[in-house]
Amino acid sequence: MDTGLDVDLANLDLPAEQMQAMGEDVLARIVAHLRGLPGAPICGDFTGIEDLCRSLREGEPESGASLDSLLAPLFADWVPRSFGTPGPGYLAYIPGGGVYPAALASFIADAVNRYTGIWQAAPALVQLEANTLEWLRDWMQFPTSARGLYTPGGSMAMFNAIASAREQRLGTDIRAGTLYVSSQSHHCIIKAARLAGIAHDRVRVIEVDAQYRMRLDALCAAIDADRAAGLKPFMVFSNAGTTNTGAVDPLDAVADLAEREGLWHHVDGAYGGFFHMVPELRHLLSGLSRADSLTLDPHKGLFLPYGTGALLVRDGEALRHLHSSSAGYLPANQSEFYDPAQYGPDLSRGFPGLRVWLTLKFFGAARYRAALAEKRALAVWAAEEISRIPGIVMDAWPDLSLFAFHLEGAALDTLEKQNAATRALMQNVTARGQIMMTGAQVGERFLGRVCVLSFRARQAQMDACVEQLRQEAARLLCSE
Ligand SMILES: Cc1ncc(COP(=O)(O)O)c(C=O)c1O
Incomplete structure (x- = not known):
């Protein structure tokens, strides 16, 4: 058939030898880069960075370029001009990870590019992801009824937690609901609340004590005041390690109060949650396992690459209720196996579970x-x-x-x-x-x-x- 189209131009597949050579080139550069980390400046050189960024603005590339011409400046000039987050001396902010097996897993996931949005499309692969969520659940000592999902990070885990709590506790009566954070809570919670329909005038910021921990008396007073004003307190956030000072809130006491008051208790374990994996350290996070939901950031405490956040919800049905949907062009929903699109907002998605699975299996939990x-x-x-x-x-x-x-x-x-x-x-x-x-x-x-x-x-x-x-x-x- 002669369509008049340039069939060579339209072919985006690459010959096997070229794929092999490209992969080897990338691998060689990555290994050299990682080997150089201990000696590399920990905070990149930002001199003239605005001019550099301006010079990088570009129009669409009409024709292709060699991989080498693209990778050379990336590794030589652009990657180094950033915070040295993977460097051994990075003690800033909350360090992320970047363990090597996880990078390989990301490469594999992208290269095989299987569809993990619905269970029927890749049942075995989805099962691997489900296994890892169960490992998180067990390390956090959540019940088997708990379900979770991978998110791009802690911020989106908060969003899904707030939406789940809002749906279960407020239904359509959203404006009545009030939510409580401490003055040391991460700012992403207020943003997530806004995204989930809880406006700033329904978020209460509770004072902390001299150790930067949420004050229970102030929390109680705020809840009472809101009830007296005819509002509906529905959710409280506590910290399993704040970003500013690392403070762990009195998780058990907040859990008691949440139970008494009928509030959904969310623990932000984005920084500190994974210390619960270590039995000898578990007492430092006493009460964490009583939470209704928990943010975890595997890209922090599991040392995985950025883009790996997670949420656990004690009442797995609450998470499913929020996200479950169906469509005539898709297979019918099933309930025996974990099904990502039934527990999270994404339909088409990457395969974050492989990063967690391959790395955990490679190193072992010990x-x-x-x-x-x-x-x-x-x-x-x-x-x-x-x-x-x-x-x-x-x-x-x-x-x-x-x-x-x-x-x-x-x-x-x-x-x-x-x-x-x-x-x-x-x-x-x-x-x-x-x-x-x-x-x-x-x-x-x-x-x-x-x-x-x-x-x-x-x-x-x-x-x-x-x-x-x-x-x-x-x-x-x-x-x-
Ligand atoms: C305690 C805490 N909560 C939440 C977040 C937000 O997580 P993410 O950056 O993965 O969205 C952070 C980020 O550093 C954090 O330290």
Whole structure:
């Protein structure tokens, strides 16, 4: 048939030898990149970054280019000019992961590109994903009735949790519902609430105590006030490790209160939830397993690549009720097997479960437990050492693997000066290139913070962190 079309141009498939060569090229670059991480500057060079970004603006490419011409600047110029999130010295924010088997799993999932939205399209693959959700459920000691889903991250896990709670507790009476977070809760919750139809005037921000934990008396008072005003308190969020200081809220007490008041209790375990996998550390998160729903971020505590969040919901039917739908062009829904589109908003989707399955099966859970226990031990050790540095005042000891502090000195006689010095301390250590740390403005005070969750962070990095903080703190106090 002669259609007049250019059939060579229309063919997007590649010969086997070319695919092999392209794969080898990418693999060689990746391995070289990963091998270079320990020596690479931990915070990329951002000089002239705006000009670089402007120069990168481009129109559509009409013709193709060689892979080499695309990969060369990517690896040489663009990837390095970013935060060194996978680097061993990354103690900033909440470190993400990037374990190698997970990268291979993502490649496999994209290359085989099977459809995992509905069970019937890839039953065995969906079963692997279901297995991993059951592992999460068991590590968190949720009941077998619980169900979950993978999301792009913690933020979308919150969204699905709020939508599930709203649907079950409020039905169509959405405007009556009020939701409670602490002043230290992650800002993504308020955003997720807005997306789920709970406007800002129905979100109550509860004060924290001196350890940055939600105050139960303030929570009770807020609930009472809302009831008195004719509103319907329906959901409370507690933290299994806050982003600012790592604080773990009194999860058991919040669970008691939620039970008493008939509220849906969601625990944000995006940062800290996976410490529950380690039996010896479980007591630090006592009450977590009583939650109605739980955010987990495998791209943090399971050291997986960004794009891997998860939600567990105790009453699996509540999650299914929210998401279940059917269409005449699709197979009928079944209920024996886990079915992603029945438990989450996506229909066509990638295959996030393979990342979790392949990595967990490759390493085994024991190595994960060891790694998590090590991160906690390193944080406890570093906090002790750092607390002894002259001028350092601890604001939050590690409940898990994150702690916060600030700098004081004779000449730092105002809060403003202490804040400026603490900020400079974070920046000066980071500028040395080996350790990256960030702080957080918490109320009036700027806190320095260290979060140990990079799987590549080991004792050597903690030694460097302590020593560099010691030197930079001395320098700052000297120059006051
Ligand atoms: C405690 C906590 N909750 C929620 C989030 C949001 O998760 P994500 O960035 O995966 O959307 C974060 C992110 O750092 C976090 O630390």
